[in-house]
Amino acid sequence: MTTGERKPYKRVGEEVRRETMIAAALELIAEGGIAAATVRAIAQKAGITPGLIRHYFRSKEDLTRAAYQSLMERMTLANAIVLDTASDEPKARLAAFVAAALRPPVVDPASMGLWAGFILSVQRDPELREVHRVTYLGYRDVLQGLIAALPREADAARLRAEAIACNGVIDGLWLEACALPEAFVKDELAEIGLRSVGANLGVNLLTEIEIIS
Amino acid sequence: MTTGERKPYKRVGEEVRRETMIAAALELIAEGGIAAATVRAIAQKAGITPGLIRHYFRSKEDLTRAAYQSLMERMTLANAIVLDTASDEPKARLAAFVAAALRPPVVDPASMGLWAGFILSVQRDPELREVHRVTYLGYRDVLQGLIAALPREADAARLRAEAIACNGVIDGLWLEACALPEAFVKDELAEIGLRSVGANLGVNLLTEIEIIS
DNA sequence: GTTGCAATTGTGCAAGCGTATAATTGGATG
DNA sequence: CATCCAATTATACGCTTGCACAATTGCAAC
Numbered sequence: 001m002t003t004g005e006r007k008p009y010k011r012v013g014e015e016v017r018r019e020t021m022i023a024a025a026l027e028l029i030a031e032g033g034i035a036a037a038t039v040r041a042i043a044q045k046a047g048i049t050p051g052l053i054r055h056y057f058r059s060k061e062d063l064t065r066a067a068y069q070s071l072m073e074r075m076t077l078a079n080a081i082v083l084d085t086a087s088d089e090p091k092a093r094l095a096a097f098v099a100a101a102l103r104p105p106v107v108d109p110a111s112m113g114l115w116a117g118f119i120l121s122v123q124r125d126p127e128l129r130e131v132h133r134v135t136y137l138g139y140r141d142v143l144q145g146l147i148a149a150l151p152r153e154a155d156a157a158r159l160r161a162e163a164i165a166c167n168g169v170i171d172g173l174w175l176e177a178c179a180l181p182e183a184f185v186k187d188e189l190a191e192i193g194l195r196s197v198g199a200n201l202g203v204n205l206l207t208e209i210e211i212i213s
Numbered sequence: 214m215t216t217g218e219r220k221p222y223k224r225v226g227e228e229v230r231r232e233t234m235i236a237a238a239l240e241l242i243a244e245g246g247i248a249a250a251t252v253r254a255i256a257q258k259a260g261i262t263p264g265l266i267r268h269y270f271r272s273k274e275d276l277t278r279a280a281y282q283s284l285m286e287r288m289t290l291a292n293a294i295v296l297d298t299a300s301d302e303p304k305a306r307l308a309a310f311v312a313a314a315l316r317p318p319v320v321d322p323a324s325m326g327l328w329a330g331f332i333l334s335v336q337r338d339p340e341l342r343e344v345h346r347v348t349y350l351g352y353r354d355v356l357q358g359l360i361a362a363l364p365r366e367a368d369a370a371r372l373r374a375e376a377i378a379c380n381g382v383i384d385g386l387w388l389e390a391c392a393l394p395e396a397f398v399k400d401e402l403a404e405i406g407l408r409s410v411g412a413n414l415g416v417n418l419l420t421e422i423e424i425i426s
Numbered sequence: 427g428t429t430g431c432a433a434t435t436g437t438g439c440a441a442g443c444g445t446a447t448a449a450t451t452g453g454a455t456g
Numbered sequence: 457c458a459t460c461c462a463a464t465t466a467t468a469c470g471c472t473t474g475c476a477c478a479a480t481t482g483c484a485a486c
Contacts, residue, residue: 009464011452017463033333035248039444049465050444060444109336116329119392120246123322133393164389164402165409169378172385176377179332180346189377196378199412222434224482230433252474262435263474273474 007049018056018066020046025067030113034064034121061125068118068128072135078106079142090149095208097146098197101170102177102190112178140167150203162201169196220262231269231279233259238280243326247277247334274338281331281341285348291319292355303362308421310359311410314383315390315403325391353380363416375414382409 012020024045028037039060043050057063079097086096100106122128144163148154154162170193177189191206198205225233237258241250252273256263270276292310299309313319335341357376361367367375383406390402404419411418 006450006465009452011454011463014463032337033246033248035246038442040442051447051466052464054445055463113333113336116332119329120326123326123392124245133396136389136393137396161405161408164386164397165382165405165412168385168389168406168409169382170385171388172381172383173377175384175388176349176381179336180349183346183350184377192374192378192381195374196381196409196413199378199415200409202412219435219480222482224433227433251472253472264436264477265434267475268433 009048014056017048017052019070021048021053021056021063022067022070025063026071026114029067029117030110033113033117037064064121065125065128068122069131071114071118072131076135076138079139083142090146090151091203091205092208094146094150094197095194095205097143098166098170098193098205099190102173102193103187107174107177107181107189109178109181112175140164143167143170147201150201152202165200166197169193169200222261227269230261230265232283234261234266234269234276235280235283238276239284239327242280242330243323246326246330250277277334278338278341281335282344284327284331285344289348289351292352296355303359303364304416304418305421307359307363307410308407308418310356311379311383311406311418312403315386315406316400320387320390320394320402322391322394325388353377356380356383360414363414365415378413379410382406382413 021042024042025037027045028041039050039053042063043053053060053063057066079100082097082100083093086093105111118128122132140163143166144159147162147166148159173189173193173196177184194205194208234255237255238250240258241254252263252266255276256266266273266276270279292313295309295313296306299306318324331341335345353376356379357372360375360379361372386402386406386409390397407418407421
């Protein structure tokens, strides 16, 4: 009571501050949805005071959008890295891409929490919806490129259908692994995913699995 | 102002009242997540006053749980009906089951909204988690039964892996159809799903499609 | 019909929300 | 080392939330 002291602070670059807030918001959303990411909770987790958030973001919705965009960019980047570090052999590249999506850290209850937390806002907000569309179709295009590189013959229509199907397999298995991790043994889903994608395309990807793990 | 009249009302059976509230809650959750399903909003949509909700449910969490259970029961029932009205031929039954999951009314932004709205609570609340587990595994078991009925030879381990894979295909395509309906032409995803499930199992389900549509 | 009681409505409260805005202070600049 | 301004903290407001509890009323039983 005697000491009505103000909180001491240090000035930090704008970029760093914004990313600190975004990171805090994403953690909270992953845990409890957008509702849990209150301005006060974000500020506490980021080690700042609520007022500062308003200084960097016009509104909470503004912060939410920035967080979603940041998340999508990070995901796209992670996929690019997987492919950069993969070999040149088409089958091996596809196998690495599929397996990476079905193992930690991509498979993780927190990442599903983020997905679920955002998807409602994505449906309602046209701006977020566009980000979602571009990211989703971009991911599918990369997958389609990997499929097209396989030593087979396939026309465009078939490639599109195959990419959609394989993307569905990946998404579905990812979802189930995140939602009920204890229902599967380690690497079971990655193996099932490789077999299923292989069955869709008429190739055997399981021979590539040793390379990955 | 002069007339400070009370809202007139009629007494209704407990069962009906509870289901009215649950239906209202589900509609709101589908649109805007659990956060949008406030006690006041639920009461308004159900045509009652907020106080009555407390009379039938100890807390909002209690209502949320009841709503989730009701939703899962309805889904399970809908699947049973699809199979009841299908033919006896194993391939046709499987095809009907897959196609039903990839068309309206199962494919619908609102149903994905419900899913996303609940999944966070499901992860956090052990009671809801158990409901989820039982429902999910039950669905997969039905699917595995349909696969086992096909005229093929398959051991238990292979059946399990195939059921997981096919369930993944269905869930993943369902998700994509709900999230970006405009990215696909009508029935495209049902066709892709049938082809993909068929490829996983080594059978051709597309010959069954005329029966369904 | 009158009575009785559970079903229903109405009111109020403490807590938390997003946001606006005033008051401070860190640190670069000269 | 004094100046100055943006970065940061602090305070306050109006609104909504879940919940508790008191006041009414429909309706079945007698």
